[in-house]
Amino acid sequence: MKIGFCGLGRMGMPMVRRLLQAGHQVSVWNRTPGPAQQLAAEGALVCDTPQALGQSCSLVALCLFDAAAVESVVFGPAGLASADGLTLLVDHSSIPPADTRQFSERLQQANGATWLDAPVSGGTGGAAAGTLAVMVGGPADACLTITPALMAYAQRVTHMGPVGAGQVTKLCNQTIVTTTIAALAEAVSLARDAGVDAARLPQALAGGWADSTLLPLFVPRMLQPDTPVHASLDTMLKDMDTVAALARQQGTAMPVAATVGQGLRLASRKGLGAGDASGLIRLYDHISEHSTNS
Template sequence: MKIGFCGLGLMGQPMVRRLLQAGHQVRVWNRSADKARELVQAGALWCDSPAAMAGECEIVMLCVFDAQAVHDVVLGEQGLAQARGTLRIVVDHSSIAPRATREMAASLQEHCGAQWLDAPVSGGVGGAEQGTLAIMVGGCAQALEQVRPVLSVYSQRVTLMGPVGAGQVTKLCNQTIVATTLTAIAEALSLARDNDVDAALLSQALGGGWADSVLLQLFVPRMTQGTEQVKATIDTMLKDLDTVADLARSSYTTMPVAHAAQQTYRAGHRLGIGARDVAEIVKVLGYNFNK
């Protein structure tokens, strides 16, 4: 099937690279065309608009920042829904609110008959580069089976969670666990340093115990030594936590730990480090790895 990909940010670029390396012909579009330059040199084909892409591709993947960006790409003046006949399935890898997902999915089908799979991912830039992402999907099982071979190029696990919107709910559960765990790790590092313990040794000392996790092993070095490579930003995590709070409010779900983490990430934004790697959340707690 002919594949299109909209959104060539931190996640989108390595996902497209893996598709190209697997031999797929991929048409790409991004709001900032310069981000497509290296991918076009690697073999991708540039489209002037999402509508032009939908006129040529049966499957179009999205990986953009928020619900407004998804709306613009799909239902905007030059959006995917403006094309007729070719587009069959939209796969949205963005992390947005379930309600917005369901509303846009219905509008897409009404406009052009295409199906929607909300398919947010977990695993970060490294997972996209290595092809080990976890993808949680909401939508039609038959549509998923049609695109599963494509998704398998950059993922190790694809799970159908329910109807449209269920993938986004699952991603919010994922972000709740990740954001609160990173905040707890940051607090533990601060506690260690404030009491004359080498915080960098925590991942070694706690490895194999109940506190051990992939996040502990990955982020203790990043939080104690610093990193120039941005895998996910503080602002992206804050955006997802805000969505978690909205969903919890609408379902009357009690989430005091997630709420506290949300305030920590908001403080990071106010400190002016929102565009930096999520590991720098330790700075909100006064931990300075430059010393």
């Protein structure tokens, strides 16, 4: 397929590489040219603007940081909405469901294109391995059309309902992931303070009720002094703020998620935000140090 892709960050780069490896013709645009030029050397075509990308590709995927970035790329000067050739936009970004629904209506009015919200889960490792989970909101027939292309970097594509349903599903995902990471940080801290080798927790708990995909991934990261950034703590905070906003709007009680969100905010205030989400363990180090010193 001929596919356009905007947003070549930690997730976007390996996703485009998977598309290229699958034999698709991929055109790319990125706000900073470096990543696009790197992919050009691997077979991608580089476009100067999102509009130019949309003129040459009827199908365009986005993988951007937040709603402001999505709005700018789609509706800003030389944006995708001004491209007559665009017919289907697939947004892999994690943004509020209400913004997704509004953007979908605006794009439909601008050039008649269909919007699919299709956030992903699985991290950079999943993107590189082609094992992402994609949760899709929008017309079912459009989801069916795009699924063969998405399978270049996904192991599963699930249609969740109308526009916005994919984003709600991602918020459920982030609620589970983030609260689990916080629980792992507390468990690692508890083991260390008791003099138990926390590095053996994944082995000891494997197969039990505490086992999870995250257990063997995050415990080693929490015990390493300099963990490479797979997903930043501030990205988790952004998503948990969106969870909190949706919960308030709906009247959904989420006491655990609210507490974890405040922990993320405290960690960010302590300068940990740009680091990997596993750095939440440093928050407990600070608490332990303060308790010891006092």
